[in-house]
Amino acid sequence: MSGLVVDAVSVEYVRRGASITALDEVSLTVAEGEIVALVGESGSGKSTLARAVAGLVETAAGTILFDGVAIPTRGRKPVAMVFQDPLGSLDPRLTVAAAITEILRVHRLRPRAGERARTAELLELVGLPPEVAGVRPRYLSGGQQQRVAIARALASEPRILLLDEALSALDASVRAQMLRLIMELRSRLGIGALFIGHDLALVRQLADRVAVLQLGRLVEVSSAEEFFLSPQHPYSRELLAAVPVLRRT
Amino acid sequence: MRSALANPLSYGDVVVLPVPLAEPVGELDVRGLVVEVRRSGTWVPAVRDVSFRVGRGERVALIGESGSGKSLTAMAIARLLPDGARIADGAVHLDGVDLTRADEATLRAIRGRRIGYIFQNPMASMDPLVRVGIQAEEALLAHGLGDATARRERVVQLLERVGIRDAATRARDFPHQFSGGMRQRAMIAAALAASPSLLIADEPTTALDVTVQARVLDLVRELSTESGLSVLMITHDLAVASQLADRLVVMYAGRVLETVDVKIAVGRPHHPYTQALLQLVPDMRSPAALPEPIPGAAVPPWQAGDGCPFASRCRFAVPECRETPYTMRDVGAGHGSACIRELAARVPEAVR
Numbered sequence A: 001m002s003g004l005v006v007d008a009v010s011v012e013y014v015r016r017g018a019s020i021t022a023l024d025e026v027s028l029t030v031a032e033g034e035i036v037a038l039v040g041e042s043g044s045g046k047s048t049l050a051r052a053v054a055g056l057v058e059t060a061a062g063t064i065l066f067d068g069v070a071i072p073t074r075g076r077k078p079v080a081m082v083f084q085d086p087l088g089s090l091d092p093r094l095t096v097a098a099a100i101t102e103i104l105r106v107h108r109l110r111p112r113a114g115e116r117a118r119t120a121e122l123l124e125l126v127g128l129p130p131e132v133a134g135v136r137p138r139y140l141s142g143g144q145q146q147r148v149a150i151a152r153a154l155a156s157e158p159r160i161l162l163l164d165e166a167l168s169a170l171d172a173s174v175r176a177q178m179l180r181l182i183m184e185l186r187s188r189l190g191i192g193a194l195f196i197g198h199d200l201a202l203v204r205q206l207a208d209r210v211a212v213l214q215l216g217r218l219v220e221v222s223s224a225e226e227f228f229l230s231p232q233h234p235y236s237r238e239l240l241a242a243v244p245v246l247r248r249t
Numbered sequence B: 001m002r003s004a005l006a007n008p009l010s011y012g013d014v015v016v017l018p019v020p021l022a023e024p025v026g027e028l029d030v031r032g033l034v035v036e037v038r039r040s041g042t043w044v045p046a047v048r049d050v051s052f053r054v055g056r057g058e059r060v061a062l063i064g065e066s067g068s069g070k071s072l073t074a075m076a077i078a079r080l081l082p083d084g085a086r087i088a089d090g091a092v093h094l095d096g097v098d099l100t101r102a103d104e105a106t107l108r109a110i111r112g113r114r115i116g117y118i119f120q121n122p123m124a125s126m127d128p129l130v131r132v133g134i135q136a137e138e139a140l141l142a143h144g145l146g147d148a149t150a151r152r153e154r155v156v157q158l159l160e161r162v163g164i165r166d167a168a169t170r171a172r173d174f175p176h177q178f179s180g181g182m183r184q185r186a187m188i189a190a191a192l193a194a195s196p197s198l199l200i201a202d203e204p205t206t207a208l209d210v211t212v213q214a215r216v217l218d219l220v221r222e223l224s225t226e227s228g229l230s231v232l233m234i235t236h237d238l239a240v241a242s243q244l245a246d247r248l249v250v251m252y253a254g255r256v257l258e259t260v261d262v263k264i265a266v267g268r269p270h271h272p273y274t275q276a277l278l279q280l281v282p283d284m285r286s287p288a289a290l291p292e293p294i295p296g297a298a299v300p301p302w303q304a305g306d307g308c309p310f311a312s313r314c315r316f317a318v319p320e321c322r323e324t325p326y327t328m329r330d331v332g333a334g335h336g337s338a339c340i341r342e343l344a345a346r347v348p349e350a351v352r
């Protein structure tokens, strides 16, 4: 099968000598151009799944394939992660342009002469003005920093973005802009995404399918329509009932 | 349910401490507050002429985009401004006492006891070397409330109320043994421990799971209805504000742009900025209409000029908007707005 296929993956962590099962035989697919939301309370294993897909944690069992091939643990991957805190993954000494160029060089994606043009193209793609190229990330707003993180993720030309709470620290206004950006990237690049977030209203706008994790197990995988209109699992219903909605009375 | 007003230390089913509140009024009156911050060596205004009230038992939400001056306003009220920020003008009366002129001893007597404060970044305000339960007891200890058993019991009950399972055991954990969301909840319990009459909560639920968020909002709502707790809650999420607040104070670029009953705000707000915030709320019923972003970026308070600070992003802007000095005016009973225009269609059709 094409796209991302996670098949019966388990992950165990060892803590204070004891082993805990963070993921228990999780199976999930994300096709190219598809946006799958992964929801569930903190500690349910969402980040662990994203990290397993990115090859950042070892799996105890199961397989993870992209277009039928195992995702390499080193080097260029068909997936790229974006985290909640953009500054955490950016070197404070590097300008925005340097941070992006770094990725192009590591993976030898462009000849030196083409780096500038490609960087400009990536900035344009994430809706940043060309001036930010020479700026260090800490002088940018939170929303702009997250755009830089996305541009950097896109630099390695992934087919699936792993967005781990990437919008969670942004205010409602910047979230609305980023929501449009993700939709636009999908239509311009045909890129897919595994979207992790606790804002279900955002998931409603963004996702084609919704996967619900509870204590390391997938308890529901439904189309977004099904999930929001007739959730199957009691835990899904509990999550939906708790969403703050605009109260008019 | 016991009458909480008779004994304000009984918060619903939470343990009663033997010390009653002196004058649990919790009325806050902020007048002409100006807060300045230091930027490359000079002081510039970041909160400009902010005025609003929180009545007894009232729940007010301070709402606006990031950078609009909400946290500085809240910290100035409790005299908790960090280095590099100062109150330059204005008065903050809590039950008749002007906190901007209060000495350290008065402030110590008030903080934790009359004002419970939840910081935007609770991780930074926890001591990594002190057990969570002990930290949550701090206000009780500082104000000599209850004996060791009563203090522990109250803290455990509050931890349970904010959804910490097995709270009696977990209270003995150190902060690093708690997840981010659990630490945030521990700080909420700590802020409520001494039964303050005013709770100031700076984005208290943003890092929490929806189910825990709903629980915390329930608890705060319940305390305010039952015990007359006054609440000033900061959020950038109008949906959360509409769940909790009676009234909204809408801030932008360091200014208050609208003070409005929450029902009017979600139905027929006066100020175009409030309308814009309303259009950011995603529609849970359908994915068809994406929330409409506010064009452009938020203007820093010190660059916003003397006219309407929202003019650079407002689709109704005319030259007079920039030229007319900022002022709040009454546009209805208990409803103030800083928009100078009489706009026929206040609510665009796009608003659901």
Ligand SMILES: Nc1ncnc2c1ncn2[C@@H]1O[C@H](COP(=O)(O)OP(=O)(O)O)[C@@H](O)[C@H]1O
Residues within 6 Å of the ligand: A013, A014, A015, A022, A040, A041, A042, A043, A044, A045, A046, A047, A048, A049
């Ligand atoms: N590096 C680690 N070492 C030990 N346990 C971990 C580690 N990372 C996560 N865990 C545990 O694994 C479980 C799943 O965590 P995580 O994937 O971060 O969940 P989520 O992202 O849904 O909040 C939790 O119980 C967490 O405490």
Ligand SMILES: Nc1ncnc2c1ncn2[C@@H]1O[C@H](COP(=O)(O)OP(=O)(O)O)[C@@H](O)[C@H]1O
Residues within 6 Å of the ligand: B037, B038, B039, B046, B064, B065, B066, B067, B068, B069, B070, B071, B072, B073, B082, B083, B084, B085, B300, B301
């Ligand atoms: N200590 C400080 N020194 C300098 N500038 C500050 C300081 N604290 C806040 N600011 C600036 O003041 C403005 C308002 O900040 P804040 O009150 O934190 O906004 P909000 O809470 O609405 O996001 C922001 O532009 C912020 O960068």
Ligand code: SF4
Residues within 6 Å of the ligand: B271, B272, B273, B308, B309, B310, B311, B312, B314, B315, B316, B317, B318, B321, B338, B339, B340, B341
């Ligand atoms: S005063 Fe003018 S610019 Fe400001 S909100 Fe009203 S219409 Fe818009």
Ligand SMILES: [Mg+2]
Residues within 6 Å of the ligand: A046, A047, A048
């Ligand atoms: Mg996580």
Ligand SMILES: [Mg+2]
Residues within 6 Å of the ligand: B070, B071, B072, B120, B202
């Ligand atoms: Mg703030």
